[in-house]
């Protein structure tokens with residue numbers, strides 16, 4: 001497949017101009033402000049096709065949701081079929097019962113579920129529930145972990161502490177959070193001793209910052225400490241859920257939280273999130289003691305999509321295929337790094353890995369900063385120009401639709417970018 005040079009993206013340029021007149025920054029999510037300039041016309045499998053006739057092998061997957069590939073037939077058909085009989089009822093329906101049963105069965109340890117629309121909301125529901133159950137307010141969280149864009153969880157490093165990340169965001173909304181480096185059990189123990197902590201929330205695999213795995217024994221120790229100090233352990237599996245395996249990070253690392261949040265890979269690309277947990281905690285929503293609401297929660301579209309996506313994953317688990325693709329891709333990228341004399345560095349797991357430059361020993365957000373992240377950002381721009389859809393954050397996602405053709409295309413295009421001087 002041949003791509004034109006980016007200079008010929010006339011239709012994208014025209015659409016971008018129009019978008020900027022009616023939409024701040026021309027985008028509807030600030031995450032996309034620094035993204036690619038091409039407008040997408042359609043997507044199928046592991047490929048995106050732009051309005052200018054260019055194609056991209058996709059390793060962004062819409063920031064993660066297209067785990068089954070773009071427009072998976074089974075999910076899209078199930079949603080269309082279901083929606084012919086109504087889209088939202090303001091009442092209960094059988095599809096949501098089926099989807100709830102399937103989520104609990106697939107996660108394994110979960111007894112109850114509440115659906116929402118975004119990962120951000122699921123996190124908020126989890127925090128409220130933990131505070132209600134413990135009668136405490138403070139929450140322990142970790143440097144570099146992302147839990148959504150709302151005032152109480154959006155944070156970035158500034159002046160030696162983790163403060164607000166946006167104008168208009170009140171610093172006081174972050175007051176009830178204690179932020180410590182991840183992967184250090186001593187910091188968790190000390191915080192739990194010093195404060196009355198309602199919940200400990202983390203990405204059990206820190207995908208948002210470097211795709212860093214927990215050190216052996218770390219999650220087990222945090223689990224033990226939470227139990228000892230009566231804090232609710234929340235795994236934010238919005239990215240890792242169903243992606244690392246049917247049981248997500250909890251299954252991969254063999255540690256069970258009290259609550260977990262899911263999104264992204266849950267519904268074949270459709271906007272659905274879920275909060276799951278044991279009945280003892282979750283039933284507080286059911287008595288009305290803890291409020292959790294949402295007009296669009298458990299819509300026909302959402303629940304049909306969840307059932308179809310999880311059924312696909314259960315009937316044809318893609319995890320081995322993904323691992324095979326990833327292994328070859330990572331070896332290929334590393335070989336190209338060596339060939340071109342670049343300190344290219346890849347770390348993570350098959351379904352999500354991080355590409356950067358440097359050779360630091362990375363185990364948390366601080367050590368991640370020792371890598372040359374800006375250099376990768378520049379490379380990413382060139383990769384998009386050469387037909388590989390990634391962002392400058394360095395996280396590559398692999399879907400169930402990535403196979404041999406995509407591997408060849410990715411490596412050929414990566415090499416072409418390096419030959420053109422990128423990196």
Ligand code: PLP
Pocket residue numbers: 117118119120121123146147148149203208236237238239263264
């Ligand atoms: N939690 C994690 C770990 C995430 O990565 C994200 C989004 O990337 C969220 C929560 C928020 O999810 P959403 O963007 O669907 O609101």
